[in-house]
Amino acid sequence: MSLLKLSAAAGCVIFGGLQIAPGPRLSNPPVRPERTLEANLEVPSEVTAILNRSCRDCHSNETRWPWYSHVAPVKWLIAKDVEKARGIMNFSEWSDNAGKRLESAIGMLAASCADVTVGRMPKPDYAMLHTEAKLDKEDVKQFCAWSQKEGKRLLVLKRKKAAEQ
Numbered sequence: 001m002s003l004l005k006l007s008a009a010a011g012c013v014i015f016g017g018l019q020i021a022p023g024p025r026l027s028n029p030p031v032r033p034e035r036t037l038e039a040n041l042e043v044p045s046e047v048t049a050i051l052n053r054s055c056r057d058c059h060s061n062e063t064r065w066p067w068y069s070h071v072a073p074v075k076w077l078i079a080k081d082v083e084k085a086r087g088i089m090n091f092s093e094w095s096d097n098a099g100k101r102l103e104s105a106i107g108m109l110a111a112s113c114a115d116v117t118v119g120r121m122p123k124p125d126y127a128m129l130h131t132e133a134k135l136d137k138e139d140v141k142q143f144c145a146w147s148q149k150e151g152k153r154l155l156v157l158k159r160k161k162a163a164e165q
């Protein structure tokens with residue numbers, strides 16, 4: 001057998017082995033309606049549309065797992081990203097996660113506007129594969145106008161709460 005054939009065969013064996021190796025489970029935990037971002041913040045439909053097409057695959061329990069996300073080793077990278085993203089901000093578990101405390105919700109809204117403005121979010125490697133996720137200037141303007149308005153509303157709420165104590 002030639003060296004080329006041999007290394008191709010070895011490659012197949014390794015690739016096949018990776019597929020059966022125990023890896024992360026690509027799961028979508030259940031969504032409880034009362035805990036979602038939409039149930040806890042005022043979100044106009046045009047902003048929901050932006051969140052759906054640019055953020056939801058990573059920052060929610062409603063991830064659409066593409067076919068290549070089932071193929072190791074890509075699977076591990078994607079699963080890791082989604083796990084990290086959900087840990088930081090999960091739209092499906094907003095009231096238990098980023099929105100649990102008013103100050104963290106306010107911070108997350110501000111960070112989100114900053115991230116979409118500089119193009120850090122949606123993650124560039126994701127946006128390259130999902131062109132519909134890309135946000136243009138108008139989308140960013142709309143997103144930040146909303147996040148700033150909601151941030152201010154929550155700040156007023158926080159001050160009110162503090163005054164009551």
Ligand code: HEC
Nearest residue numbers: 054055058081084085088108111112115116121122123126
């Ligand atoms: C491909 C997955 C993916 C998508 C899509 C995505 N994010 Fe993220 N996001 C992450 C990961 C992973 C982190 C964790 C930290 C990191 O890697 O930067 C993160 C972190 C964040 C943070 C945490 C604070 C920070 O600035 O570090 C914010 C805010 C955020 N994302 C907002 C968004 C918004 C808003 C969208 C949609 C416009 C979005 N993300 C789309 C994966 C994603």
